[in-house]
Each structure stands twice: as C-alpha cells, then as structure tokens.
Amino acid sequence: MxxxxxxxxxxxxxxxxxxxxxxxxxxxxxxxxxxxxxxxxxxxxxxxxxxxxxxxxxxxxxxxxxxxxxxxxxxxxxxxxxxxxGLSPAADDPRRSQFLRWMGFVSSAIYAHYWLKDDPMRLVSDPAQVAVVEDRLNQRIAECWAIMERQVAPARYILGDAMTLLDVYVTVVSRFRPRRQRFYEVAPRMGEVVRRVDEDPRLTAFWAERYPFFEGWDRM
The missing domain is CATH 3.40.30.10 (Glutaredoxin)
Known part of the structure; x- marks a missing residue:
C-alpha cells in the first residue's frame, strides 16, 4: 500500500x-x-x-x-x-493565522470534550451523575461554538468565499451532540456554511456512506 x-x-x-x-x-x-x-x-x-x-x-x-x-x-x-x-491557506495567505487558530480551537475547546461525552463514567463513579455531566458538557460546547461565531466573519465559507478544511472540520464536529439544532441556534452564520458543505456535490455520495442524513439526525 x-x-x-x-x-x-x-x-x-x-x-x-x-x-x-x-x-x-x-x-x-x-x-x-x-x-x-x-x-x-x-x-x-x-x-x-x-x-x-x-x-x-x-x-x-x-x-x-x-x-x-x-x-x-x-x-x-x-x-x-x-x-x-486549494483547501488550506498557504503560509503567506492572510487567512492562514485564522485558519490555524480556529482549527486548534475546534480541536481543543470542542472536540476534546467527546472523550468524556462518549462515556461519562470515565470520570464519575455515580451513574446518577451521568446526565448532569452530559448536560454541562453540551452547554460548554454550545458556548464555545457561540464564541467562535462572534469572532469570525463568514462569507460563503468561514474564512471567505473559498472552502477550506476548517469548513469541513466544523461541518463534521457540529454534527456531534448536542447536534445541529443547537449549533444553528448559537452559530447561525456558521450554520449557513455547514449546510453549504453538507450539500457540496463532491461529497454527496461520501456523506451517504460515512455520515448519512436521516429523519431527525440534526436534533437527536
């Protein structure tokens, strides 16, 4: 290989x-x-x-x-x-700093929470606390999306008119719990961007196979 x-x-x-x-x-x-x-x-x-x-x-x-x-x-x-x-701003591209900033932010401030969300019992010993942990993590994730939303200026995509891998990353991670309906509420402008990536014809067959859409997927 x-x-x-x-x-x-x-x-x-x-x-x-x-x-x-x-x-x-x-x-x-x-x-x-x-x-x-x-x-x-x-x-x-x-x-x-x-x-x-x-x-x-x-x-x-x-x-x-x-x-x-x-x-x-x-x-x-x-x-x-x-x-x-053409999916990543080059080193001399004015968008490069913000590309790296927000890639790191999504990874550390949002994605990192899912190790615990997948199994809250990794850190708590009382099953009765699982729902509390999940609720607080959902709140924190929503807060972080809102922070990002306030500091970016999306056009067709987050950094301008051209798609980057930041858009792809946000599109996938925003599908995790607490799901897209909450994401759309706290990050409406980025919500338009991820819908655009969802609908990109280059990814139609890919999404159907690897992260399929189904009735109610965005609010479960």
Missing part, C-alpha cells in the same frame, strides 16, 4: 473529517474501520493500537509509513501536502 494513505476511522466519528478531506483532495486511501468511541469496543482499540497508543481515531499512515494522529493536525498537514486542492 506504499502508493496510498491508510486511515483508521469510524462511521460518524471525527475521522470522517479526514475521510472527507482525502475525498476532496482525490487521494487514494485504505480505510480501516475502528469504532473506538464504543466503550465496549476493545477489539477496535486493539486494531488501532499500533498507529495510536491512545486507541482513538483518526490515525493516518502516510505512504512513507509516517503516522499522524489528532484530527486538526492531520487536516492541516493534508492541506499543506496537497496545495493543488
């Missing part, structure tokens, strides 16, 4: 953002399904262990054999390695 990437990912996970990026870029990749967000999926964690000791997706193996983890970092690097796709 020296001529392609190998990606450890899972349906409906943050790894889908990397899958979407590779799809837009047109890069060949082998997908290894590893639903590590399931607390009982020990086999999935074992499957990815060689690529990521954290037992988390995504993990990307480059054609050279180099391994990268961390979704935001992977997306930034893919954008750098495939400039012909």
């Amino acid at each position: 020296a001529d392609r990437y190998i990606l450890y990912s899972a349906l409906g996970s943050g790894g889908v953002a990397v899958e979407a990026a590779l799809t837009l870029i047109g890069a060949a990749y082998e997908l290894i399904e590893a639903p590590t967000y399931d607390p009982g999926a020990k086999a999935a964690g074992d499957r990815i262990l060689g690529a990521n000791p954290m037992r988390q997706v995504p993990a990307l193996v480059f054609p050279s054999g180099e391994v990268m983890t961390e979704s935001a970092a992977i997306l930034v690097r893919l954008g750098e390695l495939h400039p012909q796709a």
Whole structure:
C-alpha cells in the first residue's frame, strides 16, 4: 500500500473529517474501520493500537509509513501536502493565522470534550451523575461554538468565499451532540456554511456512506 494513505476511522466519528478531506483532495486511501468511541469496543482499540497508543481515531499512515494522529493536525498537514486542492491557506495567505487558530480551537475547546461525552463514567463513579455531566458538557460546547461565531466573519465559507478544511472540520464536529439544532441556534452564520458543505456535490455520495442524513439526525 506504499502508493496510498491508510486511515483508521469510524462511521460518524471525527475521522470522517479526514475521510472527507482525502475525498476532496482525490487521494487514494485504505480505510480501516475502528469504532473506538464504543466503550465496549476493545477489539477496535486493539486494531488501532499500533498507529495510536491512545486507541482513538483518526490515525493516518502516510505512504512513507509516517503516522499522524489528532484530527486538526492531520487536516492541516493534508492541506499543506496537497496545495493543488486549494483547501488550506498557504503560509503567506492572510487567512492562514485564522485558519490555524480556529482549527486548534475546534480541536481543543470542542472536540476534546467527546472523550468524556462518549462515556461519562470515565470520570464519575455515580451513574446518577451521568446526565448532569452530559448536560454541562453540551452547554460548554454550545458556548464555545457561540464564541467562535462572534469572532469570525463568514462569507460563503468561514474564512471567505473559498472552502477550506476548517469548513469541513466544523461541518463534521457540529454534527456531534448536542447536534445541529443547537449549533444553528448559537452559530447561525456558521450554520449557513455547514449546510453549504453538507450539500457540496463532491461529497454527496461520501456523506451517504460515512455520515448519512436521516429523519431527525440534526436534533437527536
């Protein structure tokens, strides 16, 4: 497989953002399904262990054999390695600073919460506290989306008229709980952007396979 990437990912996970990026870029990749967000999926964690000791997706193996983890970092690097796709502002592009800023923000201030949201019992011992933890995390995630919304100036996309991998990342992560209806409430301008990415014809078949839309998906 020296001529392609190998990606450890899972349906409906943050790894889908990397899958979407590779799809837009047109890069060949082998997908290894590893639903590590399931607390009982020990086999999935074992499957990815060689690529990521954290037992988390995504993990990307480059054609050279180099391994990268961390979704935001992977997306930034893919954008750098495939400039012909036009999905990442170059180093001298005025948008570059904000691109890096918000990629890091989504990763650290929002996405990072899902390790606990997937299984609150990782940090609390009383099952009665699970609902409280989930509610407070949902509130915090919504607050962070609102903070981002107030500080960006979207046009067709978050950084202007051209799509970047930041738009792809926000589109995927905004589909996680507390789901899109809450996201639309606190970030209405970015809501228009993610709807546009949802409807991008280059990703129509991809979404149907890897993160399908269904009745009520946006408010569950």
